[in-house]
Amino acid sequence: MYHADKIASRIKNEIENVFGFTPTRHTIEEVSAFDEWLKAEGKYIYDANGQAQSCQNLEPWERQWMLNERCMVMADAMYGITRYGWLIDEEGVIKRFWPRVAQSILFGIIGDLESQDVAIEIQALKARQLGITSIIELLIMLRIVFSYGVNAVIASADQQKSLMMAKKLFMAYDMLPCWLRPHSTARVESDRGKLEFGYLNSGVSIQHGNQMSGIARGSTPTIYHLSEAASFSNASEQIEAALFKAVHPSPSIFGILESTGEGDTGWWADTWRFSKANYASRQSRLFPLFLPWFVGLDIYPKPAWLRAHPVPPSFYENRLPDTREHVTKAELYVRTHDMIRRHLCVEHKELSKEGKSNWWLDGTMPIEQQWWWEVGHEEAKAKSLEGTWYQETAGDDVEALQRSSESVFGYDVMSRVDRDRTRDYSVYGLSGQSIEDDYEPDPDDIDYQKPRIPVLYRNPRGPVYNWELIPLHWDHARVESWKKTNPDAFWDYGQGRLFVWHPPRPGVLYSIGIDSGEGHGQDSTVINVCELAPRAGMPDIQAAEFRSCYVSHVQVYAFVMAIAAWYASAMTVENLRWNQPLVAPEVVASVGDICLVQMRQMGYHNFFRFQRYDNAKSTKSNKLGWYTFSWSRPILIGSFIDTIEQGWYQLNSPWTLHECEHFESHSTASGKVKQEHEDGEHDDGIFASAISIEIVRGRQSKTERSKKRFMGDAEASRLPALDLSPCATTFPSRGIDNLIVNNLDDL
Numbered sequence: 001m002y003h004a005d006k007i008a009s010r011i012k013n014e015i016e017n018v019f020g021f022t023p024t025r026h027t028i029e030e031v032s033a034f035d036e037w038l039k040a041e042g043k044y045i046y047d048a049n050g051q052a053q054s055c056q057n058l059e060p061w062e063r064q065w066m067l068n069e070r071c072m073v074m075a076d077a078m079y080g081i082t083r084y085g086w087l088i089d090e091e092g093v094i095k096r097f098w099p100r101v102a103q104s105i106l107f108g109i110i111g112d113l114e115s116q117d118v119a120i121e122i123q124a125l126k127a128r129q130l131g132i133t134s135i136i137e138l139l140i141m142l143r144i145v146f147s148y149g150v151n152a153v154i155a156s157a158d159q160q161k162s163l164m165m166a167k168k169l170f171m172a173y174d175m176l177p178c179w180l181r182p183h184s185t186a187r188v189e190s191d192r193g194k195l196e197f198g199y200l201n202s203g204v205s206i207q208h209g210n211q212m213s214g215i216a217r218g219s220t221p222t223i224y225h226l227s228e229a230a231s232f233s234n235a236s237e238q239i240e241a242a243l244f245k246a247v248h249p250s251p252s253i254f255g256i257l258e259s260t261g262e263g264d265t266g267w268w269a270d271t272w273r274f275s276k277a278n279y280a281s282r283q284s285r286l287f288p289l290f291l292p293w294f295v296g297l298d299i300y301p302k303p304a305w306l307r308a309h310p311v312p313p314s315f316y317e318n319r320l321p322d323t324r325e326h327v328t329k330a331e332l333y334v335r336t337h338d339m340i341r342r343h344l345c346v347e348h349k350e351l352s353k354e355g356k357s358n359w360w361l362d363g364t365m366p367i368e369q370q371w372w373w374e375v376g377h378e379e380a381k382a383k384s385l386e387g388t389w390y391q392e393t394a395g396d397d398v399e400a401l402q403r404s405s406e407s408v409f410g411y412d413v414m415s416r417v418d419r420d421r422t423r424d425y426s427v428y429g430l431s432g433q434s435i436e437d438d439y440e441p442d443p444d445d446i447d448y449q450k451p452r453i454p455v456l457y458r459n460p461r462g463p464v465y466n467w468e469l470i471p472l473h474w475d476h477a478r479v480e481s482w483k484k485t486n487p488d489a490f491w492d493y494g495q496g497r498l499f500v501w502h503p504p505r506p507g508v509l510y511s512i513g514i515d516s517g518e519g520h521g522q523d524s525t526v527i528n529v530c531e532l533a534p535r536a537g538m539p540d541i542q543a544a545e546f547r548s549c550y551v552s553h554v555q556v557y558a559f560v561m562a563i564a565a566w567y568a569s570a571m572t573v574e575n576l577r578w579n580q581p582l583v584a585p586e587v588v589a590s591v592g593d594i595c596l597v598q599m600r601q602m603g604y605h606n607f608f609r610f611q612r613y614d615n616a617k618s619t620k621s622n623k624l625g626w627y628t629f630s631w632s633r634p635i636l637i638g639s640f641i642d643t644i645e646q647g648w649y650q651l652n653s654p655w656t657l658h659e660c661e662h663f664e665s666h667s668t669a670s671g672k673v674k675q676e677h678e679d680g681e682h683d684d685g686i687f688a689s690a691i692s693i694e695i696v697r698g699r700q701s702k703t704e705r706s707k708k709r710f711m712g713d714a715e716a717s718r719l720p721a722l723d724l725s726p727c728a729t730t731f732p733s734r735g736i737d738n739l740i741v742n743n744l745d746d747l
Contacts, residue, residue, distance in 0.1 A: 001077045002120075003111035010075045023071045028096065031083045034065060035177060044178065052178040066179050073180070074146045078107060081138040086175040087168060090129060090299060097138060101295040101343045102130035108339055109289055110139075110254075119249035123275050123286040124258040125400050127293035128392040132258050136225050137168040143223055143254065144195070144202045145173065145182060152204035152223035153216045153243075157231035159191045162208040165227055166193060169204065209233055214242020221247055223254045230259040230268035240267065244285070257286065261391045261400035264487075265681070269401050273486060276397070290400065293393040294330055294369055295340060300393075301372040311371045323374040327365050330395040386411045407661050413645050414661050421652045427474040428453070428498040430546075432467030434558035439496060439551065440470075447471040457565035459603030467562035472497060483654055494655045495524075495548050498563065501652045502531050502543040504570035509534075510543065510581035512564055513626070513691030515684045516592055519552025526684040527560055528656075529567060529581070530649075530692035536705060540693060542652045543567075547685065553591045557598035560585070564604065584608035584695045586687060587625040596624050608695040626691045639698065640690035648705075649693055656685030 001007065016022055026034075038044055043062070044052040058066075073080035078099075085097035099107065106124065113120045126132055137154070144150045154169070156162040170189060173181065185198035196203030204223075207215055209232035216224065224243060232238050239257070247253060259268060271286065278284035293300055301309075312318075319327075334341050373393065380389035387402045394400035407414060429441030432455070450471035457465045482490035504510075509532040517523040529544040544567075546559055560583065568580045583599070583606060585592025596607065611621035613635070628636065643649045644660065651657055662681040697705075 001075065001114070002107065003115040006111075006114055007076045011071075015071045015075060019067070019071065021068075023068045023075070025072065025076075025079065026069070026083070028083060031069075038062075055179050069180060070146075073142065077139055077142055080142050080146075081135070084176055084180060085138040085141075085172055087134050087138070087172065097134070099135065100131050101297055102126070102132060102291045103135040104343050105291065105295065105339050106132060106135065106289065108343075109287065113287060114251070117251045119251065119253035119255070121247075121249070121253060121255040121286050122257070122289055123272060124256060124289045124291060125261060125272055125397055126258060126291040127296065127394055127400070128260055129299055130291055130293075130296050132256075132291070133165060133225075133227050134168055136256050136258070137165065138172050139254070140204065140223055140225060141169050141172045144197065144200075144204050145176070147202060148200050150200075150202040150223060151219060151221045152202075152225075153207055153219070153221045154204060154225045155207040155209060155215055155227070157209040157228040159208045159210070161228060162206050163189070163191070163193070165225075166206045170195065209235075209238060211238075214238045216246050217242045219246060222252050225255070226257045228259050229257045230262040230266065232267075235267035249285075261394065261397075261402065263391075264401040270487075272397065272401070277486060290394075290397045292330065292333060292340075292395050293373075294365060294395065295344065297344075301368055305372065306368060309371070309375060311367055315371055315374075316367055319370065320374055320378070322377060323370060326373060326377075326395055327370055329399075330365055333396050381411070408641055408663050408665050409644055409660050414657070416647075417644065417651050417660070418657060420650065421654075421657065422501045422650070423476055423480065423652075424501075425474075425476065425652070426500045426503070427472040428469040428500065429472055429496070430467060430498060430559060430562050431470060432558075432562060433465040434555075435467070435562070436555070439548070439555075441472055441496075445472045447473045453566070455562055455566045455569070457561060457568075457602070457604075462603060465561065465565070465602060467565070469498065469562075469566065479654060483658065490658075491655070496550070498544060498546045499653065500544045502541060504567045505531075506570050507534065508532065508570070509578060509696075510567045510571070511692045511696050512560065512567075512581050512583045513688040513693075513695070514556060514560055514583070514585035514592060514595060515687040515691070516553035516556045516585060516595065517549060517551075517684065519548075519550050519555065521549050523682060524549045524684045525551045525553070525556050525559075526656075526688040527556070527563055528685065528688035528692045529563060530689070530696070532696060539648050539650050540697075541650045542656075542689065545653045545656065545685065545688075547655060554594050556585075557595040557602075560595060561599055561602055561604065564599075578606055580604065580606035582606050582608055582695055584610075584626045584691050586628055586691060587623075588628045592625050613699065626695065628687075635698070636687075636690050636694050639694055640686065643693055643697070646706075648697075649689070651689065653685060653689075656689055659683050659686050 001010065011023060038055065043055050043057060045054045045056055047053050069083075073084065081097050082099070083096075086094060087097055088094055106122075109122060110120055113122075124132055140152055140154065144152055154162070154165060156165045166189065170187075173184075173195065182197055182200070184195055186194055186196035186203070188194050191206075191208070193206040194203060205216075205219075209215075209226075209228070215226065215238045221243070224247065226232075226239065226243075229235060229239065247255060261269065261272075263269060272288060275284045275286045275288040279286070279288055334344060376393065377386070377389055380386050390399040390402040394402075409417075429445070431440045452471065453469035455467040455469060457467075459465070479490065479493055482493065511530045511532060513528045513530070514526070516525045519525065524547045527544075527546040528542065531541040531543040533540050544563065546563060551559060564581050564583055571579050571581070583604070585595045587593060587596070587610075600607075607624040608626060609621040610623040610625060610627045612631075626632075626636070640649075644651065651660070659682055663683060663686060
């Protein structure tokens with residue numbers, strides 16, 4: 001019905017052998033002419049509403065024509081929907097169906113799966129307005145009208161959207177010629193509606209993603225179509241537990257899940273990543289199909305849009321960096337996907353007749369589409385809707401799974417941080433004093449070709465403590481790819497390891513912030529080492545990070561001591577004002593008291609002393625560590641956001657970067673704005689990093705620091721310092737008037 005080989009087989013075995021003739025493929029013009037002939041000859045019988053209900057006085061050749069068309073529609077789905085399928089387009093015009101590029105790509109995938117005699121089950125991640133819902137509803141209409149024993153279910157995210165989706169199917173059925181359209185035995189166009197053909201034992205039910213029961217619960221569907229599946233209220237229950245358990249894969253199964261991306265978390269995103277990673281080895285149920293926005297040649301952009309927004313003559317040379325990057329990714333995607341390249345390059349050259357450039361004939365995106373994307377993207381950025389823009393006009397599946405909510409840092413800042421961070425690092429496991437065996441590295445992870453690093457800490461009034469940093473195997477390229485394709489593996493890899501971007505260096509100061517967790521596998525304990533800039537005007541750098549969701553606030557002191565002792569080994573009293581990194585565990589929310597007590601008993605002494613910033617007293621506070629109160633939390637988070645935005649801190653950890661990308665502004669019940677992590681995400685690395693910076697920079701003059709960066713550091717650049725003293729200049733009396741006039745002319 002979908003693949004050429006299956007169509008040929010069906011014509012031969014089910015039509016020629018049964019009816020004794022070879023059906024003819026009529027053109028759209030011939031189909032229209034036959035309908036006009038029946039009207040002109042008075043062959044139609046109309047009801048009171050003026051709708052044709054049946055035919056009369058048919059000639060033998062007319063009956064043969066109708067039989068031919070029934071056979072062709074049952075054998076060839078594309079023939080059926082292009083000759084007898086009708087829809088309402090994006091401009092509200094009722095028109096005969098003709099496939100767009102995206103629809104042709106989807107139909108090609110359906111045909112390929114049919115040719116393999118496997119279940120047709122597809123997860124379509126797509127941009128908006130590509131017509132995917134329309135073609136699927138037309139195909140389902142053919143199946144329930146012209147097949148026996150079809151049990152179909154269709155559903156969108158809510159009742160209203162499901163009804164709009166069902167109207168496509170009902171209209172397609174109503175637009176069939178009366179001689180081709182069987183009478184329905186039940187028809188309900190409402191919530192939980194249906195269209196049934198009892199004598200065929202076929203029908204379709206209408207459901208929605210907000211219903212309390214699972215989709216198709218209590219039935220055994222052979223066809224399903226779920227639109228906007230990412231918005232289902234409880235997809236794991238409604239789809240995974242209910243629908244999938246009721247659908248038993250066989251060649252007769254036709255199932256499509258389609259949706260734009262709505263964030264990088266949740267059932268839809270997780271299912272997409274699993275399908276993409278495992279379908280090639282046939283270890284996933286759904287075929288993953290991504291359809292980018294630029295396959296919508298006929299709507300992105302529309303001719304009317306181009307008339308209102310003509311492409312500037314110098315646009316190509318002056319394209320914005322975001323546009324250049326997006327276009328490059330789009331062109332690469334097309335070159336590496338045969339199905340998309342074939343449809344864009346061959347089947348739609350005629351679109352150039354509308355005044356558009358030939359698409360991909362020279363391997364590049366047409367200038368009109370580049371201009372359309374840049375205009376829309378800049379407007380979305382100005383409205384803080386960049387995440388939604390990427391979701392709905394995505395060039396690849398990573399962009400499609402962008403978050404809807406904007407990070408408090410902004411997309412541009414996060415892109416810069418990601419671009420500038422150091423991706424090369426060393427990885428260590430920790431063993432030694434007070435570190436339990438359960439936390440020591442797996443022998444298979446140990447790199448035995450590299451030497452272990454001994455760490456020693458001598459308590460001035462007690463024993464000597466020893467630890468070892470054990471080198472581990474690592475693959476930073478795989479970690480970077482996992483960040484986008486396999487979040488579970490990405491987070492698992494970051495657990496229980498010390499990642500070091502900058503090992504201890506002589507003459508450098510360090511600070512350490514700690515955000516400890518309960519150790520029950522939920523929130524992580526994070527230890528962050530900050531390398532303080534050795535010269536004014538330079539940014540601080542994230543030197544190392546340890547995180548584990550199994551190390552609790554009771555156990556973290558041993559890990560902090562090992563890391564602090566290692567970085568203290570490069571610090572000497574002679575050239576530094578500290579001989580130990582400045583340490584501050586979070587005391588209130590993360591219960592850092594035990595960490596403080598144990599480290600002090602081991603002889604550690606350099607702790608941050610907490611007090612209000614407006615305290616004019618010079619006496620030192622007795623509060624050790626960082627205290628997160630209602631007044632100090634905004635200071636800590638606000639300062640960290642400003643530090644990242646202004647480029648005063650080089651963040652290197654991909655895990656903390658991920659937390660920043662999912663750190664949002666939320667309104668509390670009292671109407672106040674609070675920065676916190678997105679539902680299902682974490683912020684432990686953010687707090688540890690923020691503490692490590694704030695305990696050193698919090699009381700320093702931001703004005704002086706910014707001025708030194710603006711002026712430049714003479715010592716660092718080896719250039720003489722700028723002379724900022726007042727400058728006076730004298731001019732000769734003769735010609736002074738002309739000099740002034742000439743200067744004004746220059747201005």
